[in-house]
Amino acid sequence: MEGVGMRAGFVAVIGRPNVGKSTLTNRIIGQKIAITSDKPQTTRNRIQTVYTEERGQIVFLDTPGIHKAKNKLGEYMVKVAKRTISEVDLVLYLVEADEYIGPSDKAIAEGLSQISVPVILVVNKIDKKKKDELFAIIDSYSRLCNFDEVVPVSALTGDNVDTLIDQIFKYMPEGVPFYDEDTVTDQPVRQIVAEIVREKALKCLNDEIPHGIAVTVETMDFSSDIVNIDATIICEKESHKGIIIGKGGAMIKKIGSAARYEAEELLESKVNLKLWTKVRKDWRDSDILLKNFGYDRKELGDG
Numbered sequence: 001m002e003g004v005g006m007r008a009g010f011v012a013v014i015g016r017p018n019v020g021k022s023t024l025t026n027r028i029i030g031q032k033i034a035i036t037s038d039k040p041q042t043t044r045n046r047i048q049t050v051y052t053e054e055r056g057q058i059v060f061l062d063t064p065g066i067h068k069a070k071n072k073l074g075e076y077m078v079k080v081a082k083r084t085i086s087e088v089d090l091v092l093y094l095v096e097a098d099e100y101i102g103p104s105d106k107a108i109a110e111g112l113s114q115i116s117v118p119v120i121l122v123v124n125k126i127d128k129k130k131k132d133e134l135f136a137i138i139d140s141y142s143r144l145c146n147f148d149e150v151v152p153v154s155a156l157t158g159d160n161v162d163t164l165i166d167q168i169f170k171y172m173p174e175g176v177p178f179y180d181e182d183t184v185t186d187q188p189v190r191q192i193v194a195e196i197v198r199e200k201a202l203k204c205l206n207d208e209i210p211h212g213i214a215v216t217v218e219t220m221d222f223s224s225d226i227v228n229i230d231a232t233i234i235c236e237k238e239s240h241k242g243i244i245i246g247k248g249g250a251m252i253k254k255i256g257s258a259a260r261y262e263a264e265e266l267l268e269s270k271v272n273l274k275l276w277t278k279v280r281k282d283w284r285d286s287d288i289l290l291k292n293f294g295y296d297r298k299e300l301g302d303g
Helices: 021-029 072-085 103-112 131-142 161-170 189-205 238-245 247-267 287-292
Strands: 007-014 047-053 056-062 090-096 119-124 149-152 214-221 226-235 270-279
Touching (some): 007 021, 021 056, 021 090, 056 161, 090 103, 090 161, 119 161, 131 149, 189 214, 189 226, 189 247, 226 238, 226 247, 238 270, 247 270
Parallel strands (some): 007 056, 007 090, 090 119, 119 149, 226 270
Antiparallel strands (some): 047 056, 214 226
16 A cells, blocks of 8 residues: 555544543544543553555554553553653644643643644544533633644544544655554554453443453463453452452453453454453552563663
């Protein structure tokens, strides 16, 4: 896929936790790569997704939400988001359609006003606002930073997302695609399956265990007609382990059933998913365990 006048570049998607960054990138790509949840700080790693069409290619870096870190995992997430901004051709700054602009958004906007990379303000969740309210919100944000473009969208319904893609292409440098046209993510299949399990656990557990879980895929066997997967849900306390398993194993079965269905869609095969639980006390404050669970050494400060 090569042609005269094609464009290709990298775009960072940043913003506070839970403003819809993963929902937006999933919407653009047309399938779910990044997990979504109504809990903040769902995305922990920088997930790279690829959008390709006749005009060229956009590589999205869906970053963790920028927030005040409370532990080493939080510090890692903030470092990933900030480092990503320095490596891209364009920044999408995603905010909610809310008239109140809190200190976090003010700080992010201030920081963006000092970078040389073009920034598009993306006002999300416009399906919840009237037009006159929307104009007031856009005006308030525009006072904080001289954005190159402002595009209101609804990542949930897809409203105005095509316009956003048009605007993004304006800022992509001319060049050939970085990936072949069938590529939608650089994430290994194991990592995507682990994220699927983590998403289902977050949704099934509600607020009982907010962020203290990780998921590792121990084995993935493609040697038969059914893909056999063994995965472990890591938690921080024995009491959390009991909640994850549930009475008579009901909760872990519920998580497994929901995750298996989505894994089968991803792998286009029947899946036999076995889930286990382990307690690793305070794993979010352990450099060694964070590395073991797949978080980049560079972001943890040891090169």
